[in-house]
Amino acid sequence: QQPVQSPQAVILREGEDAVINCSSSKALYSVHWYRQKHGEAPVFLMILLKGGEQKGHEKISASFNEKKQQSSLYLTASQLSYSGTYFCGIKAAGNKLTFGGGTRVLVKP
Amino acid sequence: SAVISQKPSRDICQRGTSLTIQCQVDSQVTMMFWYRQQPGQSLTLIATANQGSEATYESGFVIDKFPISRPNLTFSTLTVSNMSPEDSSIYLCSGTGQGGNIQYFGAGTRLSVL
Structure with a gap:
């Protein structure tokens, strides 16, 4: 069953923060985050294997709440290069x- | 990380014909997968390509329509058979590295069926 992402889209100014949420009705073993730019392959950002664990990639971090079967991706001090569609994948x-x-993110100057 | 190459990168095909998409990985991967992605939509798993045996298909996808081969650890093909305009989509190959956790994607094959 497909996890639910929210919001569907977000528009940011450079330097602003955003949070993308991913929730599942199933018990999760792991959560994977990807970013895909138009016409390109999805690019792996990070994987979360344990409940409550936070991982980081540049100024992008994520948390995984195993009990709530949820994960959140945090875009901090966003850059123009952060624009794209973010997908969470669950195992x-x-x-x-x-x-x-997917969540479409547009970062404007 | 694994580098995954797909070809062709795009094609325009006639209704009723078949197209075979090739996927080559630069290092041995434990598992390979094929996905379909409608423009602006999420990725939907078609099947898991098993080395030397029949692929494992997801609900809604059948071998007669999407035959898959994986003769070795670094190569797989997906054929889209008897195509109709509804098959127009992006088809992506994916593979997991040696650790088995991280999944990498090829750039995809953009297929248009007229």
Whole structure:
């Protein structure tokens, strides 16, 4: 079952912060975050394997609440290069990665 | 990280024909997958490509329509058979590295069916 992402879209000014949420109805083994720019491959950002763990990538960090079956991606002091569509992918049982609907992020100067 | 190459990068095909998409990985991967992505939409898993055996298909996808081969650890093909305009989409190959956790993607094949 597809995880639910929110918001569907967000527009930021350079330097502003944003949070993208990903929630699942299933118990999760891991949460994976990707960013995809138009016409390009999804690029791996980070993976979260443990509940409550926070990982970081540049000024992008994420948390994983295993009990709530939720993950959040934090875009801090956003840069123009952060524009793109962010997908969360979840692994429940098995090795299949199931993706959320995506969140479009546009960072303006 | 694994570098995944796909070809063709795009194609325009006639209804009723078939297209085979190739996926080459620069290092051995444990698992390979094929996804479909409508423009502006999420990624939908078509199947898991198993080395030397039949692929494992997701609900809504069948082998007759999307035959998949994976003769070795670094190469796989997806064929879109008897195409119709509804098959117009982006098809992406993906593979997991040696650790089995991180999944990498190719740039995709943009298919248009007339």
